[in-house]
Amino acid sequence: xxxxxxxSLAIVAVVVVGFSIGPGRLEQSxxxxxxxxxxxxxxxxxxxxxxxxxxxxxxxxxxxxxxxxQRADRGHVDLPRLREANVALQAFxxxxxxxxxxxxxxxxxxxxxxxxxxxxxQRWPVATWSSLTERALLQARKLAQIESDExxxxxxxxxxxxxxxxMRARAEGVPMIGALxxxxxxxxxxxxxxxxxxxxxAGVRMFGLHHFFDNALGGSLHGTGGGGLSDFGRDVVKRxxxxxxxxxxxxxxxxxxxxxxxxxxxxxxxxxxxFQGYCPTPRNISDxxxxxxxxxxxxxxxxxxxxxxxxxxxxxxxGAIRYGIDLVGSDHVALGSDYDGSTTVPFDTSELxxxxxxxxxxxxxEDEIRKVMGGNVLRFLQKALPVNGA
Ligand SMILES: [Zn+2]
Numbered sequence: 001x002x003x004x005x006x007x008s009l010a011i012v013a014v015v016v017v018g019f020s021i022g023p024g025r026l027e028q029s030x031x032x033x034x035x036x037x038x039x040x041x042x043x044x045x046x047x048x049x050x051x052x053x054x055x056x057x058x059x060x061x062x063x064x065x066x067x068x069x070q071r072a073d074r075g076h077v078d079l080p081r082l083r084e085a086n087v088a089l090q091a092f093x094x095x096x097x098x099x100x101x102x103x104x105x106x107x108x109x110x111x112x113x114x115x116x117x118x119x120x121x122q123r124w125p126v127a128t129w130s131s132l133t134e135r136a137l138l139q140a141r142k143l144a145q146i147e148s149d150e151x152x153x154x155x156x157x158x159x160x161x162x163x164x165x166x167m168r169a170r171a172e173g174v175p176m177i178g179a180l181x182x183x184x185x186x187x188x189x190x191x192x193x194x195x196x197x198x199x200x201x202a203g204v205r206m207f208g209l210h211h212f213f214d215n216a217l218g219g220s221l222h223g224t225g226g227g228g229l230s231d232f233g234r235d236v237v238k239r240x241x242x243x244x245x246x247x248x249x250x251x252x253x254x255x256x257x258x259x260x261x262x263x264x265x266x267x268x269x270x271x272x273x274x275f276q277g278y279c280p281t282p283r284n285i286s287d288x289x290x291x292x293x294x295x296x297x298x299x300x301x302x303x304x305x306x307x308x309x310x311x312x313x314x315x316x317x318x319g320a321i322r323y324g325i326d327l328v329g330s331d332h333v334a335l336g337s338d339y340d341g342s343t344t345v346p347f348d349t350s351e352l353x354x355x356x357x358x359x360x361x362x363x364x365x366e367d368e369i370r371k372v373m374g375g376n377v378l379r380f381l382q383k384a385l386p387v388n389g390a
Contacts, residue, residue, distance in 0.1 A: 023065035023122050028074040030342040031064075034312060039347065039354035048360070049353040052370060053167075055089035055377030056349070057301035058250070058272035059339040060184070062139035063095050063115075065122045069146055069153065076339035079146070079153055081350035083175045088166065089157075089377050091206060091271060093182040093248075094139040095341070096132040099213050104282040104307055107213045107222050133195045136188040140202035143179050154179055156203040160385045167378070180381065182248060182271065185211030186236055193239050200243060205385060206269060207240055208248040209233065209256065219253035221285065228255035234263060241266055246384050249293070250301075250336075254285050257293070267297030267384065272336035274308035278323040283307035287327055294328035299380045301336015305343040313346050314358040321372055322362060330368045334376045 041049075061068060061077040071080035082090060099111035115135065119128045127134040146154050155166050157178045166178035181204045189195040196207070214223030217233030229237065233256070240247055241264050248269045249257045260268065270293060276284040284307075290300060302320050306312050309320040324333040339349060347354050352373075359369045 024074060026118075026121060027064045027066070027340075031075045031340050032344040033076065033348050034344060034346050036346060039314065039351060039357065041353045041357050042360070045353060045357040045360050048366065048369065049356040049373075050086055052086065052356065053089070053374040053378050054085060054087045054352060055334065055374030056087065056339070057091045057180075057269060057299070057334055057336040057377060058093050058182075058303070058341070059090060059337060059349075060093055060095050060341040061339065062092050062142050063118065064340060068142070069150060076337070076343075076345060076348040079150075079177065081348060082177050084350040085352035086175075087177060087349060087352065087374075088170055089178045089180065089374060089381065091180040091182050092139070092143060093184045093206070093208065093271065094136040094188065094204075095184045095211065096135040096188045097185065097213075098211060102212050102222075104222050106224055107220070108224060109213045109215065111213070131190055132188045133190045133192075133198060136183050136199060136204070137202050140181055140199070140204060143181065144203065147179075152176055156181060157205060157381065157385060158203050159388050160382060161388065163378075163381055163385055178381075180206055182206035182208060182246075184208045185215060185251065186217050187211070187215040189216075189236065191216050191232070193235060196236070196239050196243065196245070200245065204245075206246040206248050206271070207236075208250055208271065209236070209260070210249075210251040210253070212251065217256075218259070219256050221251050221253050222282070223253065226253050226255060228253065229259040229263075234259070237264055244384075244386050254289055257285060257289055261292055261296060265296070267299065267380070268293050269298060269380075270300045270336070272301050272303040272308065272338040272341070274303060274310070274320050275323050275327060277327065278320050279308065279310035281307045281310070290324075291328055294332040298332060299334050299376055300324060300328065300332055301334045303336050303338045303343075304345040304347075305338055305341075308338070312344065314354045315362075317346070318355060318358040318362050318364075321359070322364075325368060325372070330371050331376060331379075333372050334380075335373065 099107040169176040210220040218229040219227035
């Protein structure tokens with residue numbers, strides 16, 4: 001009984017401290033933008049940027065206690081800032097568990113969970129305290145609520161029809177944003193294949209298999225064993241294929257990625273990453289595996305933070321993109337910011353034209369810029385989303 005009391009008191013103490021700091025301060029300390037002078041954008045870059053389809057494969061914004069319809073003075077993404085940057089397509093990815101002491105080398109699957117504290121501090125419903133599926137569903141509901149309150153601002157991309165509607169609205173001058181819903185790690189299934197359909201019913205179309213720790217599906221890139229897919233992992237991949245869902249292998253171990261490639265013909269997404277040959281950190285899988293993903297028709301989102309691209313600047317990010325194009329071809333490289341993912345980045349989403357400018361500076365062709373900034377995401381989703389919303 002004594003240890004139960006001690007553990008309870010410790011949890012109460014953390015929550016009390018959390019409340020007194022406030023969810024805003026918590027987020028502010030985790031999602032940072034490097035101090036910088038305004039990036040100079042030429043009129044050529046401005047007019048090209050305004051004419052792009054801009055898309056991003058990864059942001060964790062729904063984790064935080066913010067109204068995403070309002071411009072915030074913290075974090076990296078909200079609808080006003082997406083509109084400022086002419087963003088058409090944004091993947092919102094739901095974090096449901098992250099281990100205390102999170103690192104890129106090795107995390108114990110049994111480490112205490114930080115997101116439980118986030119849930120308590122942000123006063124999420126009791127159902128989310130013990131169920132990771134409920135944590136994902138809560139985040140999906142935040143976007144569904146925005147869609148229902150402001151249908152001209154945001155559309156959840158359940159089908160190709162939704163994607164067509166978004167692109168048509170934008171062509172008519174309505175800056176509607178298409179939201180691709182994803183999970184960051186299929187521990188969000190709570191170990192049940194049936195939860196794939198619950199999440200799909202809530203609009204989730206992209207399923208990340210892993211996050212920072214080995215889970216019931218098998219090995220994470222930052223777990224302890226570097227193992228491949230478990231039997232349950234294979235069952236999940238098969239069910240996702242049957243449902244026509246998009247599989248995201250960001251954070252999966254190299255063996256897990258190989259196992260998925262061996263059993264699935266679906267093009268894979270690596271929603272947020274860098275390239276090992278450009279930035280040799282344990283966050284990035286091998287160049288050879290990236291080439292295999294591209295050969296299978298996959299799409300690789302380049303992130304903006306240190307462990308992905310090593311140099312946290314527009315030049316550093318665009319250097320990684322150049323490296324990626326040379327490695328796998330311009331049809332397979334996209335943006336995958338990892339905004340609001342406890343990252344420190346050189347600019348928030350409102351300043352995305354800095355990348356267009358830097359690509360011009362580095363001699364990218366207009367065709368390459370159009371593809372990487374979002375054309376590839378649009379083309380990928382036109383094939384990967386279900387024809388109907390079912
Ligand atoms: Zn991540």
